[in-house]
Amino acid sequence: MTAPDLAAPDLTAPDLTAPDLEVVGRSPTRPDLAAKLTGAAEYGADLHVPGALQVKLLRSPVAHARITALDTAAARAVPGVAAVVTSADLTGFDATWGHYVRDRPILARDVVRFAGEIVAAVAAETEAAAAAGVRAIEAAYEPLPALVDVRDAVAPGAARVHETPARPGFSCPPGAVFDDDNAFFHYRIDLERAPGADPPDAVVIEKEYAFPAVYQYAMEPHAVVASADAESIDVWSSCQHPFLVREELAEVFGLPPERVRIRVPFLGGGFGSKSYAKMEPVAVAVARVAGRPVRLVNSVEDAMVTTRRHGMRCRMRTVADRDGRLLSRSADVWMDTGAYADNGPTVTMVAGMAATGPYRWDRVRVDAACVYTHLPPAGSYRGFGAAHLQWVGESQVDEVAAALGVDRLELRRRNLLRRGETVIPGCRPLDADLAADLDAVADRLGWGADLPAWRGRGVSVGVSPGGVSARSRARVELRPDGGATVLVGSQELGQGARTVHAQIAAEVLGLPLDRVDVPATDTSTTPYDRSTGASRSTTVAGLAVQRAAEKLRERIVAAAATQWDVPASELALRAGRVVRGDRSWDLADLDPGGLAGEGSAEELGGGAGPALFWEVCVAGAEVAVDPDTGRIEIRDAVTVADVGRAVNPALVERQDEGCALQAVGNALFEEMRFGADGVLRNPGLLDYRVPAIADMPQSMTCVIVENGDGPGPFGAKGCGEGVFGGLTAALVTAVADAGVSVPELPMSPDRVWRWIHAS
Amino acid sequence: MDVRLKVNGTEHELPIDDNALLLDVLRDRLRLTGAKRSCDVQVCGACTVLVGGEPVSSCCFLAHDARDGEVETIEGFAAEEGFAALAEAFARHNAFQCGYCAPGFLMTLKPLLARGALRSRADVEREFAGNLCRCTGYRAIVDAVCEAAGVAS
Numbered sequence: 081m082t083a084p085d086l087a088a089p090d091l092t093a094p095d096l097t098a099p100d101l102e103v104v105g106r107s108p109t110r111p112d113l114a115a116k117l118t119g120a121a122e123y124g125a126d127l128h129v130p131g132a133l134q135v136k137l138l139r140s141p142v143a144h145a146r147i148t149a150l151d152t153a154a155a156r157a158v159p160g161v162a163a164v165v166t167s168a169d170l171t172g173f174d175a176t177w178g179h180y181v182r183d184r185p186i187l188a189r190d191v192v193r194f195a196g197e198i199v200a201a202v203a204a205e206t207e208a209a210a211a212a213g214v215r216a217i218e219a220a221y222e223p224l225p226a227l228v229d230v231r232d233a234v235a236p237g238a239a240r241v242h243e244t245p246a247r248p249g250f251s252c253p254p255g256a257v258f259d260d261d262n263a264f265f266h267y268r269i270d271l272e273r274a275p276g277a278d279p280p281d282a283v284v285i286e287k288e289y290a291f292p293a294v295y296q297y298a299m300e301p302h303a304v305v306a307s308a309d310a311e312s313i314d315v316w317s318s319c320q321h322p323f324l325v326r327e328e329l330a331e332v333f334g335l336p337p338e339r340v341r342i343r344v345p346f347l348g349g350g351f352g353s354k355s356y357a358k359m360e361p362v363a364v365a366v367a368r369v370a371g372r373p374v375r376l377v378n379s380v381e382d383a384m385v386t387t388r389r390h391g392m393r394c395r396m397r398t399v400a401d402r403d404g405r406l407l408s409r410s411a412d413v414w415m416d417t418g419a420y421a422d423n424g425p426t427v428t429m430v431a432g433m434a435a436t437g438p439y440r441w442d443r444v445r446v447d448a449a450c451v452y453t454h455l456p457p458a459g460s461y462r463g464f465g466a467a468h469l470q471w472v473g474e475s476q477v478d479e480v481a482a483a484l485g486v487d488r489l490e491l492r493r494r495n496l497l498r499r500g501e502t503v504i505p506g507c508r509p510l511d512a513d514l515a516a517d518l519d520a521v522a523d524r525l526g527w528g529a530d531l532p533a534w535r536g537r538g539v540s541v542g543v544s545p546g547g548v549s550a551r552s553r554a555r556v557e558l559r560p561d562g563g564a565t566v567l568v569g570s571q572e573l574g575q576g577a578r579t580v581h582a583q584i585a586a587e588v589l590g591l592p593l594d595r596v597d598v599p600a601t602d603t604s605t606t607p608y609d610r611s612t613g614a615s616r617s618t619t620v621a622g623l624a625v626q627r628a629a630e631k632l633r634e635r636i637v638a639a640a641a642t643q644w645d646v647p648a649s650e651l652a653l654r655a656g657r658v659v660r661g662d663r664s665w666d667l668a669d670l671d672p673g674g675l676a677g678e679g680s681a682e683e684l685g686g687g688a689g690p691a692l693f694w695e696v697c698v699a700g701a702e703v704a705v706d707p708d709t710g711r712i713e714i715r716d717a718v719t720v721a722d723v724g725r726a727v728n729p730a731l732v733e734r735q736d737e738g739c740a741l742q743a744v745g746n747a748l749f750e751e752m753r754f755g756a757d758g759v760l761r762n763p764g765l766l767d768y769r770v771p772a773i774a775d776m777p778q779s780m781t782c783v784i785v786e787n788g789d790g791p792g793p794f795g796a797k798g799c800g801e802g803v804f805g806g807l808t809a810a811l812v813t814a815v816a817d818a819g820v821s822v823p824e825l826p827m828s829p830d831r832v833w834r835w836i837h838a839s
Numbered sequence: 840m841d842v843r844l845k846v847n848g849t850e851h852e853l854p855i856d857d858n859a860l861l862l863d864v865l866r867d868r869l870r871l872t873g874a875k876r877s878c879d880v881q882v883c884g885a886c887t888v889l890v891g892g893e894p895v896s897s898c899c900f901l902a903h904d905a906r907d908g909e910v911e912t913i914e915g916f917a918a919e920e921g922f923a924a925l926a927e928a929f930a931r932h933n934a935f936q937c938g939y940c941a942p943g944f945l946m947t948l949k950p951l952l953a954r955g956a957l958r959s960r961a962d963v964e965r966e967f968a969g970n971l972c973r974c975t976g977y978r979a980i981v982d983a984v985c986e987a988a989g990v991a992s
Contacts, residue, residue, distance in 0.1 A: 119942045128870065297973055299885055736976075765971075770973065776976070
């Protein structure tokens with residue numbers, strides 16, 4: 081099909097004039113920092129819940145088995161144990177959950193499908209008693225063959241991980257089609273800008289690649305406190321998407337959503353690992369059976385089998401003509417989502433989009449499959465999709481350049497999509513100047529200067545859909561003291577969402593930042609926000625905050641005009657006062673209390689697909705490879721935060737630097753290693769290493785680009801994830817430039833050494 | 840068995856199991872939740888507290904072994920004079936994001952500052968090898984520590 085560019089919005093003329101801003105565009109100290117420094121900030125495991133039972137879980141030791149015995153009598157007799165819960169206790173409702181595919185039993189029924197699956201739960205007066213109860217459960221398993229590699233899972237005649245067809249979950253997009261197979265979901269692109277076929281003398285690069293499963297490692301593992309009876313559910317949870325968790329629990333436990341209340345304390349990181357429901361269904365089920373509040377806190381070992389990043393295999397083909405025009409790209413991608421779908425179909429879709437690369441191909445064909453295996457479930461992790469595929473596509477672009485003897489940067493410049501062109505049919509057109517972003521990186525890397533042997537430079541460019549949904553609302557209230565309270569459902573994961581939302585409201589209302597509060601989410605009082613992910617909090621929820629604050633400003637001005645008998649058209653709000661010429665009144669003196677404004681981000685919806693904006697994934701790197709040890713040293717990392725407008729530049733830099741270190745880990749050494757039996761061999765931080773200070777690149781530069789071309793407040797668009805795809809790919813292309821081509825991540829020293837010595 | 844523990848200057852006498860970990864006693868018994876549990880294996884540093892002035896990973900430290908030395912946690916440190924200036928340095932550099940690792944970094948820093956052990960950026964990078972942060976990318980933390988220690992960064 082040929083892809084018509086969508087008519088709206090107008091993306092060709094970004095507003096480059098900086099508005100006169102007081103609070104937005106600055107980097108004040110984040111208001112939540114003081115409580116975090118003193119230890120006063122409360123996270124999920126810090127909540128004190130008198131009378132709560134402690135929950136410990138019995139997890140399957142094997143990847144795939146029939147449960148042949150599950151005797152809980154001895155466990156029930158352990159002193160302090162109040163309840164032992166198995167699937168047999170979950171009666172009267174369909175104890176199966178999953179937001180995209182409703183495929184996951186709260187507690188295993190008859191079979192286990194991954195090592196770590198929850199088989200039973202024990203609630204007791206103390207954690208020690210609960211742990212003793214778990215040890216006293218007598219379980220027996222009859223092992224079954226385990227599919228631990230997507231290649232085996234999609235082979236003809238492979239056994240099925242799920243014998244019944246996939247059933248849509250409550251937030252499955254309408255029209256989603258599931259295949260009755262281990263490869264149960266496909267995202268396909270079949271785009272033809274120009275008809276024809278690749279010429280016989282074309283340059284063709286075609287290879288296979290692999291990407292590891294990795295662990296998000298939010299330093300705070302999941303924590304849930306739950307109370308539940310037949311009429312209502314009350315949960316405190318370390319979750320990123322409380323409103324979706326509310327819907328999930330309401331759906332599963334058969335209650336109207338308003339009878340389910342979710343409150344969220346500070347989160348000790350998320351990075352996607354706390355998106356959608358995770359430990360809430362089992363906590364609520366146990367609370368119902370026990371008839372008492374329960375507290376369930378994961379360990380790192382638990383967290384590692386709760387969610388992870390998808391491992392991936394792919395075969396990709398890139399074709400260019402002799403003049404350096406990129407002609408066609410095709411890719412087959414297999415995403416290992418483990419035993420349950422979690423967010424796998426969405427991750428697969430975004431991976432499929434990333435496989436194309438932001439180039440003006442004549443023809444693109446992508447088939448990305450989401451595949452069940454007998455490994456722990458995989459879901460969201462920062463920058464998904466682009467992290468998986470951008471390095472693959474960019475490696476091939478580099479190889480085309482090498483085959484043609486063309487500079488790699490120049491080849492990209494010639495073929496990059498321009499602002500307003502179609503990236504993916506049916507999605508928002510490109511809303512960024514990628515060539516300029518790439519040049520900014522190349523300049524700082526010293527592109528073109530000679531390097532000694534075993535050193536290399538790389539650049540990479542990509543885009544990833546951001547925003548995902550326009551469903552965000554906010555309410556801003558004027559307090560009697562003349563300050564404002566912002567009610568918005570974005571979670572404070574550390575990224576600084578509350579700081580940014582306070583800045584936006586302060587800017588609109590002419591308030592000093594310290595007079596704006598952004599309280600934590602309580603779904604019974606906070607307006608709906610779909611989720612905290614997809615780099616949407618500043619752009620989407622932030623737009624709702626801006627609109628709500630604008631509405632409140634109108635009402636304040638109208639009320640002030642009446643009260644002080646002055647024309648509304650001559651009033652301004654500044655420094656917490658209503659100002660007319662040289663006279664002013666304190667907002668605290670405004671009589672009609674209870675002024676508030678409500679706003680939504682709905683204007684961002686409509687025809688944009690999942691891309692309310694395109695998050696830019698552009699980065700560069702310089703590396704040194706030690707041929708004797710295979711060790712890679714990162715001498716320079718340059719990232720681009722093409723954010724439209726940096727509401728808080730320091731937070732933008734922190735987001736990019738943090739993402740850079742995560743990308744370094746994923747690219748160079750992080751890897752969940754599963755045995756052939758499907759059991760995780762490195763189930764903790766002794767064996768699963770994450771980046772420490774010593775792993776910092778020697779030099780790290782974040783270039784902030786502000787073109788005012790985002791759809792969010794003050795021209796902002798999202799950031800904080802693009803570095804994952806961008807820097808991973810830049811490291812791969814830099815290592816290739818140093819002389820070692822990379823078929824598989826991570827580029828651990830053992831692999832690099834073997835690649836060097838195999839060639 | 841009843842154990843006498845001195846924590847942040849206050850004496851406590853309470854029954855503690857032989858195998859109880861200091862982190863659990865601090866968090867669950869004394870409600871001092873500033874020290875955080877993360878890795879459980881002495882890798883991440885989030886549970887760092889001082890025993891007898893030296894940093895320990897309280898997730899792997901028996902509460903009984905803290906009998907002889909005073910225990911200091913972030914709650915105690917934060918109440919001391921001089922903490923505000925330190926906090927200021929971290930605030931200026933926007934040095935933490937989720938904050939889960941922050942108490943551990945600060946408790947590691949306290950004795951280093953007292954000893955004057957940080958004389959270069961390299962010292963800072965070496966001394967904090969046992970503190971993980973998954974949010975920031977470390978640079979802002981190192982900058983803030985350098986400023987607090989009066990080290991040119």
